[in-house]
Amino acid sequence: MGDPHRVGIIGVGFISQAYVRTLAHHPRVRITAVADLDPSRSAALAATLPSARAVPVEKFLESGIETVLNLTIPAAHAPVALDAIGHGLHVYGEKPLAMSPADASTILETATAAGLTVGCAPDTVLGTGIQTARAFIDGGGIGRPVAASAVMVTPGHERWHPQPDFYYRPGGGPLLDMGPYYLSALVHLLGPIRSVTGAASRPRDARIIQTGPRAGERIPVEVPTHVTGVLEHAGGALSTVTTSFEAVRTTAAPIEIHGETGTLAVPDPNRFDGDVRVFPLGASAWQPVPIAAGYVGAARGIGLIDQISSGVPRASGALALHVLDAMTALLRSAEEGRRIALTTTAERPEPVPLLTAEDWSAGQDH
The missing domain is CATH 3.40.50.720 (NAD(P)-binding Rossmann-like Domain)
Incomplete structure (x- = not known):
């Protein structure tokens, strides 16, 4: 080596x-x-x-x-x-x-x-959760993908973070904070994004810090705290995305991919692993999808190891630019009330084969 x-x-x-x-x-x-x-x-x-x-x-x-x-x-x-x-x-x-x-x-x-x-980053998309879901889709497990939904909701980071100010200032908010995980996963699963249409709201002007030495202090909210929109993928699929600091809980899977012959439930893209499930057309219950791809037992930093090993990073700057373009366009769309075509694109990164923790931690990852 x-x-x-x-x-x-x-x-x-x-x-x-x-x-x-x-x-x-x-x-x-x-x-x-x-x-x-x-x-x-x-x-x-x-x-x-x-x-x-x-x-x-x-x-x-x-x-x-x-x-x-x-x-x-x-x-x-x-x-x-x-x-x-x-x-x-x-x-x-x-x-x-x-x-x-x-x-x-x-x-x-x-x-x-x-x-x-x-x-x-994020390199969570290289773990077994997203990569197994991708392998299942690419193998025809749900037929042609036609739509997806991605949902990230939380009542707000001031409940647990002692210094949450930056989450509510320009550059913050639920979309720019958590959106990279969800949109990066959607590009891995469905391909690049062609255009976006967004809507956003800011129901409260201030938040109250609930933990740490500043507990009880009011901080201003300067950015939208509930952002939703539709992504039009180049391949034709439509993804509906919701990111919010205004909701307590959801029963929805973090990501669902809807195909002509089934629906795939995809685990939290802020994690490297998690259960993938499929509900085939005509079935009566969800079925587990066995782990089939991705870095097993991966953690933050696997993207850098992947970059050093291959020279062509799967967690690439090109993908990060494309996702940033999509997120800022969603916010601009919400402000201007119109559909916005993106000026960037990114190839779907190469899929990750199934690599055990022993393989990649020993440097045998390619």
């Missing part, structure tokens, strides 16, 4: 721990540098890694790494990515790729011109 690929982490927030658990002992990866605006956080993380050292942010891109794992705040995603590309480094980042499709396009165009690779 050659020498391990040298990865540097910038941004040592909560999500960094999930990535480290996946990457720290993978034979194809060596985390060699860690940087954060708070040096104490980067030092603490580096101390837990056998080959890493904490470096100042201004020295990070010159620390001998090959790929930047960009875990900074969303507003910093584009500047950090472009700086890394300017230093000749590959990039893999947390979602979103950038705050706007224009900035995301600039990242991809700059990387392509430099012969560099860009990947982006």
